[in-house]
Amino acid sequence: MKNIRNMDVEWSYSGERGPEHWGTLCDWFAEGAAFPDQSPIRLSVDSINEKKLIGSDSITFHYKKEVFTEKEFKNTMHFVPPNTESFIVYADQTYHLTDIHFHTPAEHLLEEQEYPIEFHLVHMNDLGQNLVVGCLFNLTRDVNKFTELRTLVEGSIRTHEFYFDPSVFLPEKRSHFHYTGSLTTPPTKGPIPWFVFQEVGQMDRQLVESLKEGMLALNSRPLQDRKGRPVYLVE
Numbered sequence: 145m146k147n148i149r150n151m152d153v154e155w156s157y158s159g160e161r162g163p164e165h166w167g168t169l170c171d172w173f174a175e176g177a178a179f180p181d182q183s184p185i186r187l188s189v190d191s192i193n194e195k196k197l198i199g200s201d202s203i204t205f206h207y208k209k210e211v212f213t214e215k216e217f218k219n220t221m222h223f224v225p226p227n228t229e230s231f232i233v234y235a236d237q238t239y240h241l242t243d244i245h246f247h248t249p250a251e252h253l254l255e256e257q258e259y260p261i262e263f264h265l266v267h268m269n270d271l272g273q274n275l276v277v278g279c280l281f282n283l284t285r286d287v288n289k290f291t292e293l294r295t296l297v298e299g300s301i302r303t304h305e306f307y308f309d310p311s312v313f314l315p316e317k318r319s320h321f322h323y324t325g326s327l328t329t330p331p332t333k334g335p336i337p338w339f340v341f342q343e344v345g346q347m348d349r350q351l352v353e354s355l356k357e358g359m360l361a362l363n364s365r366p367l368q369d370r371k372g373r374p375v376y377l378v379e
C-alpha cells in the first residue's frame with residue numbers, strides 16, 4: 145500500500161470507514177493506530193493517580209486576539225489562525241495554537257457524564273509535536289460570552305475570517321486532567337500531552353448549529369482503553 149496523505153483518504157464515524165477501521169485505511173493511519181495509548185478516555189477525580197499544583201508542572205496560556213479563518217476538514221469545522229500568535233508554554237517549550245475544532249458529542253467522558261460538545265485547542269511546537277487542550281460544554285440559548293463569537297461567525301459568511309481571543313474557550317477555573325494519549329482523528333498518533341478542563345462551560349447553541357450545518361451530526365471517537373496509564377489532576 146502506498147503512503148497516502150490524510151486529506152486523500154476518506155474516513156468517517158460509522159460503517160466501513162468508521163473508527164474501528166481507521167487503522168486499516170492506509171499506512172499512515174496504521175502507524176498512528178499502532179501507538180498504544182489512545183484517546184479519548186474516561187476522566188474522573190476518583191481514578192486519578194496524583195494531584196499536581198498549577199504552576200509547578202503544567203501549562204500557561206499566552207493567548208491573544210488574532211485573526212482566524214473558518215475551514216472544513218476532517219469531518220468538522222475548524223478555526224485556523226494563519227499567524228499563530230497565541231501560544232502556551234508546557235515543560236519549558238512553546239506550543240503555538242494552530243487549530244480549534246469540536247466534536248459532538250464530547251469525546252472525553254467526565255465523571256461518567258457525556259457532554260454535548262468538546263472543543264479541541266490544538267497546539268504545535270517547533271519540532272512539529274502536538275499538544276491538545278480539551279474544553280467540555282453544555283449548550284445554552286442564553287446570551288453568554290460566545291454570543292459575540294456567533295455574531296462574528298454569522299457575519300463572515302463571505303470572508304470566513306474574523307478576529308477573536310481564543311481565551312473565550314477557557315474556563316474561569318483552570319484545574320484540569322492531564323494524561324498522555326493520541327489524536328482522536330486519523331492518524332491517531334501519539335504521544336500527545338492532553339489537558340482537559342474539569343469545569344464544564346456554557347456554549348452558544350446557535351453558534352454550534354450554524355457551524356454544524358451540513359456536517360455529520362456525530363463526530364466523536366468512542367472511548368479508548370486507559371490501560372493503566374497515569375492520569376493527573378492539576379489544580
Ligand SMILES: [Zn+2]
Pocket residue numbers: 245246247264328329
Ligand atoms: Zn479533536
